Amino acid sequence: MQKKFFKFQPYWKTEATPTNNNEHETSVDQLRKASVSRKESGTHVDTVVTTIDGQRYDTKELDHDPDFSETAEWAFPIFQISRKYPKTILSRLTYNIFQQSELFRIFKVSPIKFFNFFHALEKGYWEIPYHNRIHAADVLHGCYYLSVHPVRPQFGVVKSPDSLLPAPLPQAASIMSQMSTLELMALFTAAAMHDYDHPGRTNAFLVTVEDKKAILYNDRSVLENHHAAESWKLLNKSENHFIENLDPAEMKRFRYLVLEYILATDLKQHFEIIMTFNDRLADMDLQVESDRLLVGKLLIKMADINSPTKPYGLHRQWTDRICEEFYEQGDDERRRNLAITPYMDRGDAQVAKLQDSFIAHVVSPLAQAMHESGLLPILPGLETSELMINMQHNHRKWKEEIEIETANYEPTCNGGSVNGVIEEESASTSDSPDPRRDSPSLDSELSQ
Numbered sequence: 261m262q263k264k265f266f267k268f269q270p271y272w273k274t275e276a277t278p279t280n281n282n283e284h285e286t287s288v289d290q291l292r293k294a295s296v297s298r299k300e301s302g303t304h305v306d307t308v309v310t311t312i313d314g315q316r317y318d319t320k321e322l323d324h325d326p327d328f329s330e331t332a333e334w335a336f337p338i339f340q341i342s343r344k345y346p347k348t349i350l351s352r353l354t355y356n357i358f359q360q361s362e363l364f365r366i367f368k369v370s371p372i373k374f375f376n377f378f379h380a381l382e383k384g385y386w387e388i389p390y391h392n393r394i395h396a397a398d399v400l401h402g403c404y405y406l407s408v409h410p411v412r413p414q415f416g417v418v419k420s421p422d423s424l425l426p427a428p429l430p431q432a433a434s435i436m437s438q439m440s441t442l443e444l445m446a447l448f449t450a451a452a453m454h455d456y457d458h459p460g461r462t463n464a465f466l467v468t469v470e471d472k473k474a475i476l477y478n479d480r481s482v483l484e485n486h487h488a489a490e491s492w493k494l495l496n497k498s499e500n501h502f503i504e505n506l507d508p509a510e511m512k513r514f515r516y517l518v519l520e521y522i523l524a525t526d527l528k529q530h531f532e533i534i535m536t537f538n539d540r541l542a543d544m545d546l547q548v549e550s551d552r553l554l555v556g557k558l559l560i561k562m563a564d565i566n567s568p569t570k571p572y573g574l575h576r577q578w579t580d581r582i583c584e585e586f587y588e589q590g591d592d593e594r595r596r597n598l599a600i601t602p603y604m605d606r607g608d609a610q611v612a613k614l615q616d617s618f619i620a621h622v623v624s625p626l627a628q629a630m631h632e633s634g635l636l637p638i639l640p641g642l643e644t645s646e647l648m649i650n651m652q653h654n655h656r657k658w659k660e661e662i663e664i665e666t667a668n669y670e671p672t673c674n675g676g677s678v679n680g681v682i683e684e685e686s687a688s689t690s691d692s693p694d695p696r697r698d699s700p701s702l703d704s705e706l707s708q
Contacts, residue, residue, distance in 0.1 A: 309371045311379050312499050315348065317355070319371065328356045332408055334646050335571050336401050342394045350382035350393045350400070351375060354452050357404045361448070366441050368505045377500035381491060384457050389584040391458035398578075400451040402563025407435040407444070409637035415544035430634065435555065438546040442506075446514050447556050450521035451563060453491035458483060460585050461592070463526075468598065481526045488522040517553065524557040525564050530622060533557055534629050541633060558630055562647075568619045568654050569627060569647035575654050583611060612661040619655045627651055 309317045322328075327341045331353070342349040355374070358364055364371070385393040410432035436444060459466075463482045466474040477485040492515070494500060506514055524533060537544075537554055544551050562569075567578040590604030603614045627647060630636050636645035 309375050311372070311376050313379070313383075315351075315375070315379050317348075317351070317375050319355070322352060322355055323359065325352070325356075328353065331356055331360065331401065332405060334405055334569075334650075335574065336405075338394060338398050338401065338574070339577055342397070348379065348382065350385075350397045350452055351378040353397045353400060354378045354448065357400065357448055358445075360404075360408075361436065361441075361444060363441065363445050363448075367445065367503070369502050370504065373500055373502040373504065377495055377502050378452060380494055380497075380500060381452060381456060384491070384494065385455070386458060386460060388458070388460035389581040389588070390578070391455045391460055391585065396452055396455055398566070399454060399560070399563045400448060402566045403447055403451045403559050406559045406562060406635075406637065407439070407447070409639065410434050411637050412634045413544070413546070414632070414634035415541045435559065435635070439552055439556070442510055442514060443517060443552060443556065445503075446517035447521055447560065449514075450518045451560055453495075453518065454487055454522045454525050454560070454564070455483075456487045456491040456494070458487065461589050462601070464601070465589055465593070469596065481523060481528065484523050484526040488519050491522075492518070517556070520553060521556060521560050524561055527622070530561070530626070533561065534625055537629060537633075544633075555635065558626070558635065562626055562630060565623050565626070566647075568615070568623045569651045571650055572654055572657065575650070579611075579615070583609065612658045612665060616655070616658045616662060619651065619658065623651065624655075 307318065307320050309319065311317075327344060330336050338349075341353075345352055355378070358369070358374070363369060364374075382393040382396070385391070385396060411434065412430045412432050414430065439447070461471075463474075465471075466482050467479045471482075473486045474482045495503070503511065503514060523529070533554070537558060540551065540554065544554075546552055546555065567575050567582075570578070586601075586604040587606045587609075590600045590606060593600045593604070603609055603611070627636070631645055631648055636647055638645050642649075
C-alpha cells in the first residue's frame with residue numbers, strides 16, 4: 261500500500277515495501293495494517309461542521325485554504341495566520357495535519373466530535389502573551405515538520421570490521437513512516453493539548469504560593485500534570501470523544517502515549533531524556549515500541565523549545581511574547597512581596613544573557629543530539645538542518661548583543677525583546693559571551 265502524505269511534494273511520499281509473507285512484516289507494519297483495515301468505507305467528513313458552541317467549519321474550504329499551504333515549512337507563518345484566525349488557529353491547523361496524515365480516514369474520526377474537542381481545547385488556552393493557543397499550534401506544527409520530512413537515522417547501523425569502506429548511508433525515511441498511525445495521532449493530539457489551561461506562571465511560582473494545583477500534584481511537574489489531566493477530561497466528554505472508534509487496547513495505548521508526551525515537556529526531565537537517548541543510541545531500533553516512544557518525546561520537546569531554531573523574525577516575535585509573560589509574573593511577585601525571579605523584573609531583564617545561556621544549555625544539547633543521530637531533516641539544497649543553521653545564527657546575534665551591552669555598560673532589553681524562552685525556563689545566564697562559563701544556576705532555570 262502506498263501512503264501519501266502530500267500531493268504537492270513527491271519526495272515526501274512514503275513507499276511501503278511490498279511483501280507476500282506476513283511473517284516478514286515488522287511490528288510497525290502490522291500495527292499500521294490493523295489500523296488501516298477498518299477505514300475503507302465512506303467519507304471522513306461532512307462539508308460543513310458546526311460545533312456545539314456554534315463555531316462553523318467548512319471542510320472543503322479548509323482542504324484548499326492557501327494559508328495552510330506551507331504547513332510542512334519550518335518558517336510556517338504562524339503569527340500571520342493566527343491574526344486571520346485568532347480563535348481557531350489550533351483547530352484549523354490540527355484539521356490540516358490530521359488530513360495530511362490520513363488520520364480521519366484511518367480512524368473513522370467523527371468530524372463533529374473532532375471539531376468539538378479541538379475548538380473547546382483552544383478556547384481553554386488563556387489569552388496570555390506566550391502559553392496560548394498560538395504556542396500550542398506552533399508545537400503541533402513543529403511535531404509535524406519533524407515527523408513528515410525524510411531523515412537518515414544514524415543508529416542501529418552495523419559496520420563490518422573487515423571492510424575498509426565506510427558504512428552505507430541509511431535509507432532516508434520520515435519518522436512518520438516509522439511510527440504506527442496510533443502513535444502518530446497521539447503525538448499530534450498531545451502537542452495540541454500540552455499547555456492547556458496554562459496560567460502564565462511557572463511551576464516554581466505555583467509551588468511558592470501554594471497554588472491548589474501544586475498541592476494536588478505534590479509540587480511535581482505541576483503544570484504538565486494539570487495540562488494532561490484537564491485536557492483529558494475535556495476529551496472524555498461524549499460530545500468531544502473523537503477517538504471513540506478505538507478498541508479498548510488502542511484506547512489504553514493512546515492515553516498512555518498522550519500522557520507520556522505531555523509529561524516529557526517538563527524541563528525537569530530534559531537532560532534525563534537526552535541522556536537516556538544517547539545511552540540507547542547504539543542499540544536504537546524503531547521497530548521497538550519503547551524506542552519509538554523515546555524518539556516521539558524528543559520530537560515534542562524539540563517542538564516545544566523551537567524558538568531559537570526558527571528564522572530570526574519568528575524567533576524575535578516569540579521572544580517578545582515570553583518576555584512579556586515573564587514580566588507579568590515578576591509584577592505578580594512584586595505585588596505579593598515575593599522575591600522577583602531573575603530576568604522577570606521589567607527593570608532589569610538582561611535578556612541577551614538569559615537567552616545566550618538558554619540556547620547553550622537547553623536548546624543546543626537537544627538539537628545536537630538529534631542532529632548527530634540524524635533525526636533532524638536536511639531538506640534538498642541544504643548541507644545541514646535548517647534548525648541548526650537558524651539556531652547558530654540566532655545565538656550569534658545574542659552574543660553580539662551581549663558584547664554591545666558590555667561595551668556600553670548598559671544592559672538593555674531592546675524594548676522588551678526576549679528570545680523565545682519556552683515553557684517554564686527562566687533563570688540561567690552567564691556573565692560572558694561563553695554561556696558555559698560562570699553560569700550561576702542552571703538548576704534554578706530548570707526548576708522554573
